Structure formats: C-alpha cells, structure tokens
Amino acid sequence: xxxxxxxxxxxxxxxxxxxxxxxxxxxxxVGEGYTAAQANAAISRNTKATGEIFKSMLVGQAIAESASIxxxxxxxxxxxxxxxxxxxxxxxxxxAxxxxxxFGAVGSGVGSGFPAGAAxxxxxxxxxxxxxxxxxxxxxxxxxxxxSIxxxxxxxxxLFSDFSMRPVSPTWAALLGAxxxxxxxxxxSGIGGGxxxxxxxxxxxxxxxxxxxxxxxxLLGQAVTQTPxxxxxxxxxxxxxxxxEPTNSLAPSMALLASxxxxxxxxxxxxIGEGxxSSGGVKWVARNEAHVGDITRLMLVGMAVAESTAIYSLVIxxxxxxxx
Amino acid sequence: xxxxxxxxxxxxxxxxxxxxxxxDAIAMxxxxxxxxxxxxxxxxxxxxxxxxxxxxxxxxxVSQLYGLTEDALDKEKAEKYAPLVCALFxxxxxxxxxxxxxxxxxxxxxxxxxxxxxxxxxxxxxxxGIKSKGFKAYVKEYFEPIFFMMPLNVIGxxxxxxSISFRLFGNIMGGSIIILVVSYLTFSVLLPPFxxxxxxxxxxxxxxxxxxxxxxxxxxVQVK
Amino acid sequence: MAIEGTxxxxxxxxxxxxxxxxxxxxxxxIGEGxxAAKAxxxIGKNPKEAGLLTRTMLVGQAVSESTGIYSLVIxxxxxxxx
Numbered sequence: 001x002x003x004x005x006x007x008x009x010x011x012x013x014x015x016x017x018x019x020x021x022x023x024x025x026x027x028x029x030v031g032e033g034y035t036a037a038q039a040n041a042a043i044s045r046n047t048k049a050t051g052e053i054f055k056s057m058l059v060g061q062a063i064a065e066s067a068s069i070x071x072x073x074x075x076x077x078x079x080x081x082x083x084x085x086x087x088x089x090x091x092x093x094x095x096a097x098x099x100x101x102x103f104g105a106v107g108s109g110v111g112s113g114f115p116a117g118a119a120x121x122x123x124x125x126x127x128x129x130x131x132x133x134x135x136x137x138x139x140x141x142x143x144x145x146x147x148s149i150x151x152x153x154x155x156x157x158x159l160f161s162d163f164s165m166r167p168v169s170p171t172w173a174a175l176l177g178a179x180x181x182x183x184x185x186x187x188x189s190g191i192g193g194g195x196x197x198x199x200x201x202x203x204x205x206x207x208x209x210x211x212x213x214x215x216x217x218x219l220l221g222q223a224v225t226q227t228p229x230x231x232x233x234x235x236x237x238x239x240x241x242x243x244x245e246p247t248n249s250l251a252p253s254m255a256l257l258a259s260x261x262x263x264x265x266x267x268x269x270x271x272i273g274e275g276x277x278s279s280g281g282v283k284w285v286a287r288n289e290a291h292v293g294d295i296t297r298l299m300l301v302g303m304a305v306a307e308s309t310a311i312y313s314l315v316i317x318x319x320x321x322x323x324x
Numbered sequence: 325x326x327x328x329x330x331x332x333x334x335x336x337x338x339x340x341x342x343x344x345x346x347x348d349a350i351a352m353x354x355x356x357x358x359x360x361x362x363x364x365x366x367x368x369x370x371x372x373x374x375x376x377x378x379x380x381x382x383x384x385x386v387s388q389l390y391g392l393t394e395d396a397l398d399k400e401k402a403e404k405y406a407p408l409v410c411a412l413f414x415x416x417x418x419x420x421x422x423x424x425x426x427x428x429x430x431x432x433x434x435x436x437x438x439x440x441x442x443x444x445x446x447x448x449x450x451x452x453g454i455k456s457k458g459f460k461a462y463v464k465e466y467f468e469p470i471f472f473m474m475p476l477n478v479i480g481x482x483x484x485x486x487s488i489s490f491r492l493f494g495n496i497m498g499g500s501i502i503i504l505v506v507s508y509l510t511f512s513v514l515l516p517p518f519x520x521x522x523x524x525x526x527x528x529x530x531x532x533x534x535x536x537x538x539x540x541x542x543x544x545v546q547v548k
Numbered sequence: 549m550a551i552e553g554t555x556x557x558x559x560x561x562x563x564x565x566x567x568x569x570x571x572x573x574x575x576x577x578i579g580e581g582x583x584a585a586k587a588x589x590x591i592g593k594n595p596k597e598a599g600l601l602t603r604t605m606l607v608g609q610a611v612s613e614s615t616g617i618y619s620l621v622i623x624x625x626x627x628x629x630x
Contacts, residue, residue: 007553011560014626018564021622022571025615032615036608037586039570043604044590048596054604059537061611062495062530068615069494073567075622076501079630107576109615129351138534142487149483152490220428223476230476239429506575509624527614 005091009083017078018217020155023102024071024109027190031064031113038117044125049127053120054060056134060116064140067105067112067190072100074155081159089163092172096179097158100236102139102150103183103264107190107271108144115140115197120206129208136204136215140197143222147186147193147229147271154182154236167246173253177260178239181317184264185232185271190274192225199279203286210286217285217296221278225301228267228274228310234264239271242321259320266279273306331434349434356419362392371407392537398542405543408448409534412441413536420496420528430528432496435489437536442489445539446481460503488538495531499523564625572619579612 039057043050078098083090098109118139123130158175200218204211239260244252281299334345367382375383389410394402416432423430433436454462466477503523506515587605593597 003485003553003556007557010557014557014561014564014630015567016564017622018566018568019571019625021619025572026575029575029577029579029612029615030582031579032608032612033576033582034581036583036605036612039608040583040587040590040601040604042595044597044601047594047600050600050604054607057604057608058530058611059534061608062527062534063491065611065614066494068618069498070490072498072618072622073494074525076498079622079625107482108598113579129354131392135396135541135544138537139545142484142541143480144540145487146480146483149486152486223473223480226476226480256564498618502617505621505625505629509628521613522610 005085005088006282008088008091009085012095013083013098016095017075018098020071020078020098020102021068021075024068024075024105027106027109028065028068028112029109031194032061032109034113035060035064035111035116037119039120045121045223046124046127049123049130049252052127052130052179053123054259056119056123056130056137057116059120059134059302060113060137060141063138063145064109064112064116066145068147069106070152071101071105074098074159075154076158083159085164087164087166088168089171089175092155093158093161093163093176096157096175099176099179100151100158100183101148101155103180104148104154107187108146108148108194109190111144111190111192111194111197111275112141114167114194115144115201118198118201118205121206122201123267126208127206129205132208132211133201133204136218137197138202138210139215140193140200140218140222142216143219143226144190144193144197146226146280147189150229150233154178154233154240159239160305161240166243170244170247170253170256173255173257174239174242174244174260177257178236179260180264181232182236182264183259185236185267186229186262188268188273189226189229189270189275190271192271192278193222195272195275195279196221196225196282199283200286203283207286207289210289213292214286216283217278217282217292217299220296221275221282221299221303222226224300225271225274227307228271231310231314232263232267235259235314235321238318238321255320259317263310263317264318266317267310270307271308274303277302277306346434346436348429349431349437352422352429352431353437355428356415356422359418359422360414372506382460386410389536393540394422395538397547401547407538409536409540412445412539413532416441416492416532416535417529420532421525423496423500423524423528429498429502430524432492433500435493438489438492439485441492441535442485445488446485449539449546450541452543455548484542488535492531492535495527499527559630561626565623568619568626569623572616572623576613576616580609583608583612 019221036055039053042053074097078094083094116138119133122133158179163171196218200214203214239256281295285295290294332347334347336343336345366378371379390402390406393406393409397405419431422428466474503516503519506519560597583605590601
C-alpha cells in the first residue's frame with residue numbers, strides 16, 4: 001500500500017482520537033450518574049440538608065469528570081497536531097496513545113463516582129459531619145484518579161517520543177501492547193479504589209468518632225489497590241523503552257502485543273477484587289474500632305492473595321517480552 | 325477556526341536556550357490581577373458596620389472560604405492558610421469567568437497557569453509537612469506501610485500535581501474549544517450564550533472550587 | 549482498487565467519528581438512567597419534595613451529559629472540520 005507516512009499517521013490519529021474520547025466518556029458518565037442517583041435519594045431522605053448534599057454532588061461529579069477531560073485533551077492533541085515523522089512506527093505510537101487514554105479513563109471515571117455518592121448519602125444521615133465527609137470524598141476521589149494519570153503519562157510518552165531510530169517491526173506491536181497494558185490495566189484499579197473510598201465515606205457517616213482510623217485504612221487500601229495499574233504501567237514502560245531486533249516474521253510482534261494485552265486484561269479483575277477486599281476492611285474498621293490491627297492484617301493478606309492472578313499475568317507478560 | 329492553533333509567543337534567547345513567554349496568558353493574568361486589586365480596594369475602602377454592596381461581596385468570599393479552611397485544618401493553622409485559599413479561589417474564579425467577555429481568553433487556558441498553581445500548592449504543602457513533622461518523620465512516611473512502597477508513594481504524590489493541574493486545564497481549554505467549534509458549525513445566535521453559561525460560568529466556578537478544595541486537602545494531609 | 553491518500557484519511561476520520569459518538573453514548577445512557585431510577589424511588593418515599601427532587605435529578609443528569617457532549621464535539625470535528 002503506497003500511501004505516504006503522513007496519510008497513515010492521520011488515519012491512526014483520527015481513529016485513535018475517536019476511540020480515546022468515545023471510551024473516555026463511558027466511565028465518567030456512569031460515575032456521575034451514580035452520584036446523581038445517590039444524591040437524589042439522600043435529598044429525599046433529609047430535605048433540610050439539601051444545600052450541602054447538592055454542593056457535594058456537584059463537586060464529586062466534577063472530580064469524576066476529570067478522567068474524561070484527560071481523554072478530551074489527548075483527543076484534541078491527536079486531532080490538531082502535526083506529527084512530523086519519518087518512520088511507520090509513529091503510526092502505531094499515535095494509535096496506541098489514543099487507546100491508552102481511552103481505556104484508562106473508564107475505571108477512574110466509574111470509581112470516582114462511588115465516594116461522591118456515598119458522601120451525599122452520608123450527609124443525609126449525619127449532616128454535622130458535612131465538612132469531614134467532603135474532605136474524605138475529595139481525598140478518596142483524587143487518589144482514585146491515579147490510574148488514569150498513569151494512562152495519561154503513557155499516552156504523552158507515546159505521542160512525544162522520537163521512535164524513528166527503531167525498526168518498524170516489531171516495534172509497532174510493542175507500542176500497541178504498551179497502549180493496551182497501560183490503558184486496560186487502569187480499569188480495575190480505578191473501580192477498586194472508588195469502592196474503597198465509598199465505604200470509607202459510609203463508615204465515617206455511620207461512626208463519626210472513627211474518622212482517623214478509617215481515613216488511614218482507606219489510604220492504605222487505595223495505595224495497595226493501585227498495584228495492578230502500576231504493573232500495567234511497568235510492562236508498558238518496558239515495551240516502550242526496550243529496543244527490539246528487527247524481524248520479518250509475525251510471531252515476535254504478536255508476542256509483544258499479547259504481552260501488553262495479557263497484563264492489561266489481567267489487571268482488571270485483581271484491581272476490582274482488591275478494592276472490594278479493602279472496602280470490607282474499611283467498612284468494618286468503622287464499626288469495630290477496637291480491632292483495627294486484626295482487620296488490617298487480614299485485609300492486607302486477603303489483598304495479597306487477590307493480587308496473585310495479576311502476578312501470574314505479569315510473569316507471562318514478562319516471559320512474552322524477554323524469553324520468547 | 326484558525327484561532328485554534330495560534331499562540332502569541334515572545335521568544336527570548338538566553339544563555340543558549342530560548343525562553344518563551346506566552347503573551348496571551350501573561351496579559352490576561354495581569355488583567356485578572358488588576359480586576360482583583362480594584363475589587364479589593366473598593367471592598368475595603370470604607371469599612372462600616374452596615375456594609376455597602378462591594379463590601380458584602382468581599383465579606384461573603386472571605387467568610388465562606390475561612391469556614392472551608394477551618395473545616396479541613398484546625399483553627400490556628402487555618403488562620404495561617406486561609407488568606408492563601410481566598411487568594412487562590414478568587415484568582416481562579418476571576419480567571420475562569422473572564423472568558424465571558426468577548427476577545428478575552430482565560431489565563432487558565434494555557435497549561436502553564438494551572439501547572440504552576442499546582443506546583444505552588446505542592447511545594448507549600450510539603451514545606452508545611454516538613455516544618456511541622458520534622459524531616460525524618462516526613463521521609464519515614466514515604467516508607468509506610470512496607471518499605472518497598474516508597475516509589476509508589478512518590479509516584480502518587482507526583483500524580484496529585486498532574487491530576488489537579490490537568491483537570492483545571494482540560495476543563496477550561498476543552499470548554500473554550502467546544503464553544504468555538506459549535507459556534508463555527510451552527511452560525512446561530514441562540515446556542516453560544518447557553519454554551520457560555522454552562523462551560524464558562526458553571527464549569528469554571530466548580531473547577532475553581534475543586535482546585536482550591538483539593539489544595540486545602542493536600543495541605544491538611546501533610547500537616548496533620 | 550486504487551484508494552487515494554486523502555480518501556483513506558477521510559475514511560479513518562469517519563470511522564473515528566462513529567467510534568467516538570457510539571462509545572460515548574454508552575456512559576451517559578447508563579448514568580442518567582441510574583439517576584432517574586433513584587429519583588423515582590426518592591419521590592416515591594417523599595412525594596412532597598417532588599419539585600426539588602426533579603430539579604436535582606435534572607442538574608445531575610446535565611453534568612453527566614457533558615461527557616457525551618465532548619464525544620459529540622469530537623465526532624463533529626472529525627466529520628466536518630478535519
């Protein structure tokens with residue numbers, strides 16, 4: 001196919017931009033809708049607290065929006081920049097950037113909606129804790145955004161690095177795999193982090209005296225829940241920055257693409273599962289402050305076991321990159 | 325539609341590298357400063373017990389933002405940081421709303437403004453953390469709960485700067501591009517005012533509030 | 549089949565526009581549906597506040613719509629401008 005590189009880059013850029021914004025809009029809208037739903041139920045329960053609840057709903061929705069804003073930024077860059085390139089590798093890089101940000105925004109958008117909804121419900125139950133609930137919601141939602149930041153960083157690296165020194169094949173597959181790894185890997189951690197923050201807001205509303213242990217356990221749980229997304233980012237960096245030998249056969253390229261898919265899809269389940277585990281820990285620390293140590297220990301052990309399939313995916317991904 | 329890509333820049337060569345100044349953002353920031361200084365002057369000119377309208381507005385901002393800061397920090401620390409919070413919120417609100425006036429661009433449309441404000445908040449928060457906890461305890465916190473979580477904690481801190489800056493930048497820039505594109509496509513008189521109302525007024529106010537609240541929360545997390 | 553360079557670029561632009569709006573319609577649909585369902589439940593529990601609850605639902609749905617608007621704008625940009 002004898003089109004010049006600029007044509008192919010435009011093809012990849014437009015398709016990538018469409019994918020980025022299309023996928024990126026899913027998560028944020030679902031999260032914001034969930035928040036609106038919970039806010040509505042909360043207002044019906046306690047009409048006097050309407051002002052506070054409404055304000056929290058708007059703030060929570062604004063934070064949940066941010067993941068899709070990152071996707072909008074990437075889509076705008078893809079549509080309007082001129083990528084001067086001398087190699088076909090940039091075609092794959094541009095498309096992979098769109099993929100990475102598109103998938104990466106899904107999880108964080110949905111996840112950030114959960115704590116905002118729980119904060120609204122909590123305010124209906126316990127209007128006096130309004131300020132503390134808002135603070136907790138902000139901390140939880142903001143940490144929940146971290147996986148989509150990883151995807152944004154990957155997308156920027158893919159867009160703005162110079163790949164002209166690399167051989168076309170198999171680097172095209174490596175870059176596509178990097179996009180999948182970082183993008184898909186952020187879905188599970190985003191949703192999981194949101195579930196943790198949701199239960200922490202609910203716990204604080206239920207038991208205002210337990211604010212400090214609940215917040216600490218929430219931060220701990222969210223930090224560990226981010227691990228699958230970090231594994232995805234790690235594989236994606238390996239795929240971007242490792243230099244591969246040029247090859248004409250399809251198998252090495254498919255190995256690299258498969259490695260990205262492997263860790264990407266493999267990080268979804270453990271992310272959500274660790275989030276659920278940690279949310280159980282947070283929920284019961286709120287109800288049973290005296291046994292914080294036992295609950296925390298069990299929660300960490302359980303999360304480590306839930307991580308195991310992500311570790312298996314990481315091992316297979318690394319085998320696909322380095323051994324095969 | 326050609327205005328989409330144009331950025332007026334002043335490039336000053338300095339020791340072999342080029343310093344570029346984005347003139348749009350700089351001029352608009354000075355205009356926002358001017359507006360805020362004039363507002364502050366008129367609000368505090370004749371402080372009386374029965375306030376005039378400008379003074380009422382000023383008191384409204386200050387009392388609400390002091391209340392917000394006290395919610396997140398304790399009382400004496402809140403007194404120290406509340407002026408910063410007020411200034412940040414009023415600057416962001418005015419700079420997001422100045423886009424309503426024709427031919428004015430929001431200074432937050434350029435990535436430099438939100439990024440520098442985010443870095444400023446980060447530096448203030450971490451300096452406050454080091455000063456209140458001491459350097460050893462501050463560094464030790466990065467190694468909680470298990471020592472090999474250190475790189476993850478560092479990445480998490482850096483991700484906070486990126487997320488608040490890009491959230492503000494993306495919302496404002498995205499909103500202004502959408503208004504430009506939709507107005508270009510529809511040639512209508514009816515649609516752009518509603519778009520402006522939503523994207524500039526509503527989203528601008530909420531994003532200014534969210535940026536300010538997140539900065540306060542980050543300071544409170546470090547200080548407590 | 550000799551496809552022109554500009555032709556394939558336009559083809560990709562159309563594909564991107566379709567993907568953008570198609571996928572972008574999923575989220576607001578689900579989210580606004582959840583908001584409406586809970587609003588019905590809320591009015592069922594507290595019919596006196598119907599006006600306030602309806603207003604809150606509409607505001608929440610409008611904010612949830614905004615990501616759909618971004619997808620729409622990207623799709624329009626891909627169709628008509630680039």
